[in-house]
Amino acid sequence: MKQLYLIGFMGSGKTTVGRSIKEQYGIDYIDLDEAIEGRLHKRIVDIFKEEGEEAFRTYETETLKALKTTPIIATGGGIIERSENISYMKENGIIIYLKTSFDTIKLRLTRDQSRPLWKDEKQNKALFDKRNKIYEYSAGYIVHCDNRTTKEIIEEIVSLYRYKGILDSED
Ligand SMILES: Nc1ncnc2c1ncn2[C@@H]1O[C@H](COP(=O)(O)OP(=O)(O)OP(=O)(O)O)[C@@H](O)[C@H]1O
Ligand SMILES: O=C(O)C1=C[C@@H](O)[C@@H](O)[C@H](O)C1
Numbered sequence: 001m002k003q004l005y006l007i008g009f010m011g012s013g014k015t016t017v018g019r020s021i022k023e024q025y026g027i028d029y030i031d032l033d034e035a036i037e038g039r040l041h042k043r044i045v046d047i048f049k050e051e052g053e054e055a056f057r058t059y060e061t062e063t064l065k066a067l068k069t070t071p072i073i074a075t076g077g078g079i080i081e082r083s084e085n086i087s088y089m090k091e092n093g094i095i096i097y098l099k100t101s102f103d104t105i106k107l108r109l110t111r112d113q114s115r116p117l118w119k120d121e122k123q124n125k126a127l128f129d130k131r132n133k134i135y136e137y138s139a140g141y142i143v144h145c146d147n148r149t150t151k152e153i154i155e156e157i158v159s160l161y162r163y164k165g166i167l168d169s170e171d
């Protein structure tokens with residue numbers, strides 16, 4: 001069975017969607033950020049502060065590659081910063097982009113201090129525009145998330161998961 005990788009900008013809902021799929025459908029999921037924190041016994045914000053972004057990116061790639069059996073993986077927003085991660089995900093599964101507009105993201109993250117790369121408006125917008133293109137060309141499937149409930153989004157993803165599951169079993 002191929003794995004489903006959820007990608008998207010910070011706040012697009014990857015963790016929320018992965019968690020809800022597990023709760024509602026019993027399909028196992030893992031959050032890459034949580035897996036990194038568990039492995040290092042350190043919060044992401046502290047990894048960035050004490051070791052810097054490059055060290056975090058190395059942990060992120062190592063942890064991504066260690067998760068070989070979990071069917072659904074919610075990645076971190078910066079997973080596409082390394083092209084080797086994109087190639088790895090394309091080879092091993094299906095990449096789903098949770099496409100969410102910058103305005104929606106802004107509303108969700110305004111008061112959230114847990115994301116070290118969510119900074120001032122100009123930097124956030126520049127990062128969003130740069131990454132949006134990379135998410136789009138990396139994705140095998142795009143789920144539009146603006147003005148949609150988590151329930152609607154997960155129904156679309158689970159249909160895809162089941163469809164792809166059937167195709168894989170016929171390989
Ligand atoms: N469909 C939705 N409608 C409304 N709010 C949502 C929806 N999906 C997620 N949210 C809210 O947006 C916020 C960010 O969601 P979440 O943490 O799941 O994003 P993420 O993509 O995992 O971010 P990161 O890349 O930083 O890990 C949370 O407060 C969550 O409750
Ligand atoms: O967008 C990013 O680069 C990040 C998003 C989060 O999920 C974490 O992986 C970390 O804060 C970096």
Ligand SMILES: [Mg+2]
Nearest residue numbers: 014015033075
């Ligand atoms: Mg997350």
